[in-house]
Amino acid sequence: MSPLTTRSRSLAWGLSLLLALAPAALRAQAPPPPSADGSTPEGIQVPKPPFSEGIFPCTNCHDGKTVKLNTQRRQLKDMHEDIVLKHGPASRWCLDCHDAKDRDKLHLVSGEKIDFTVSYRLCGQCHGDKYRDWRVGVHGKRTGYWNGQKQYLLCVNCHNPHSPHFRPLKPLPPPTPPQLIQGTKGGSR
Amino acid sequence: MTDELNPRGPHEPCDCEGEGSRRLFLGTAVAAVAGALTGCGKISREEFLQHNFRELSKDEVNSVIARLEQEYREKYGKEVHVGNEPPLPGVIFGYALDLSRCVGCRRCVYACVKENNQSRDPQIQWIRVLQMDKEDGVDLQHANQYYNPEEVPEEGHFYMPVQCQQCSNPPCVKVCPVGATWREKDGIVVVDYNWCIGCRYCMAACPYGARHFNWGEPHVPSADVNPETHYLGNRPRPKGVVEKCTFCIQRTRKGRYPACVEICPTGSRKFGNLLDPKSEIRYILENKRVFKFKEDLNTKPNFFYFYGV
Numbered sequence: 001m002s003p004l005t006t007r008s009r010s011l012a013w014g015l016s017l018l019l020a021l022a023p024a025a026l027r028a029q030a031p032p033p034p035s036a037d038g039s040t041p042e043g044i045q046v047p048k049p050p051f052s053e054g055i056f057p058c059t060n061c062h063d064g065k066t067v068k069l070n071t072q073r074r075q076l077k078d079m080h081e082d083i084v085l086k087h088g089p090a091s092r093w094c095l096d097c098h099d100a101k102d103r104d105k106l107h108l109v110s111g112e113k114i115d116f117t118v119s120y121r122l123c124g125q126c127h128g129d130k131y132r133d134w135r136v137g138v139h140g141k142r143t144g145y146w147n148g149q150k151q152y153l154l155c156v157n158c159h160n161p162h163s164p165h166f167r168p169l170k171p172l173p174p175p176t177p178p179q180l181i182q183g184t185k186g187g188s189r
Numbered sequence: 190m191t192d193e194l195n196p197r198g199p200h201e202p203c204d205c206e207g208e209g210s211r212r213l214f215l216g217t218a219v220a221a222v223a224g225a226l227t228g229c230g231k232i233s234r235e236e237f238l239q240h241n242f243r244e245l246s247k248d249e250v251n252s253v254i255a256r257l258e259q260e261y262r263e264k265y266g267k268e269v270h271v272g273n274e275p276p277l278p279g280v281i282f283g284y285a286l287d288l289s290r291c292v293g294c295r296r297c298v299y300a301c302v303k304e305n306n307q308s309r310d311p312q313i314q315w316i317r318v319l320q321m322d323k324e325d326g327v328d329l330q331h332a333n334q335y336y337n338p339e340e341v342p343e344e345g346h347f348y349m350p351v352q353c354q355q356c357s358n359p360p361c362v363k364v365c366p367v368g369a370t371w372r373e374k375d376g377i378v379v380v381d382y383n384w385c386i387g388c389r390y391c392m393a394a395c396p397y398g399a400r401h402f403n404w405g406e407p408h409v410p411s412a413d414v415n416p417e418t419h420y421l422g423n424r425p426r427p428k429g430v431v432e433k434c435t436f437c438i439q440r441t442r443k444g445r446y447p448a449c450v451e452i453c454p455t456g457s458r459k460f461g462n463l464l465d466p467k468s469e470i471r472y473i474l475e476n477k478r479v480f481k482f483k484e485d486l487n488t489k490p491n492f493f494y495f496y497g498v
Binding site: 138140141143148153158169170172174175176181 | 342
């Protein structure tokens, strides 16, 4: 084992010790895994899913009391009207992916409930080729250490799940043509 | 003689030698000559007498690094660390760039400039992004590096970033008359800026336009200087030497990804150890459609282009 992994392992131990010693009150109010960067059950390091500010946990509102469950397909008016659904067939809608009973989870076609931190499993149901490439580090981005701990970006860190097409970017400035660089060649400086 | 030895351009007029007696001059020891010369020139006696990096003993490397760090401290008013990590055993670096994903946003160009202390003025950039027509494929005659639309990618175009291809058979190394550039064991082609004489043969030999010359005194604002450097990589360069991409040697030899890999918003850039069968790079080489740029020149790059979709 390389010294790097040993170090990160001991770091992880230290962290878990710290967490265990943290005040019980703090632990009680902490939401489940999605709250922080962390590793998924498979040990894949992922960043926090890109929730809109203050929107998670969803059960703050969708607790079955404040907002009653309504499985009717409809145009949303009171909330989430900013979400433009442009993902696959027009028949797709919220509860295809979001779980109606446990709003802090997503669900797979099989009905299995999953956390937002492993949303890639949900995406992988249809985008199998991309999922396969992502798992081996070809699709998507990894940061960190090429020979050690890596952080993966989740699908949703680059693709808005509601309208996944990659958004165009403003390019940074083009290089200065050589004839314009000439003016300062070894000159003033 | 002295001008030939001095890699920093013309020898400036000297007023410290007074009478200039030829006999006196000849009688002086070489070191003393160098010392006297450097009293008028810009480089120190130690720098003038420094050998090729590959010939230095451990102690000499340490004293060279100490001297450079002192120099940078005075120039930039902050601590700059100059490392000299050797190649990692069992590692040959490979790089792959996904042409089907690159959108030509140039984030990599500027991340590289920042990480590697490239001169801001006169401008030096190690990565060039070429815009090409999808219709024509890779056609260098009609490639455009000055595109500047509101948004990229533009319809009907694709983008091909070009930087040093870290050739296994590097023409630039072959032509260097002084051995100031060489290929390290991990496949990185490096330059000893203190040994480079600035003849630019390597630039003429490189078919990728990957080498860049410091025509003027490189200028990097002190606040923007990246203090984590490597002797053979991103340490601040003097005027009159050639520089190039080193796969971020200061990062990759410590296990980190290069700066361009970490900044790319589309994840088009892949990096890893070619000798590790489980690496991302090996997966790409074994499973994707891959090509080498200008393969017919037999430069044998360790930089690959591929189509991820």
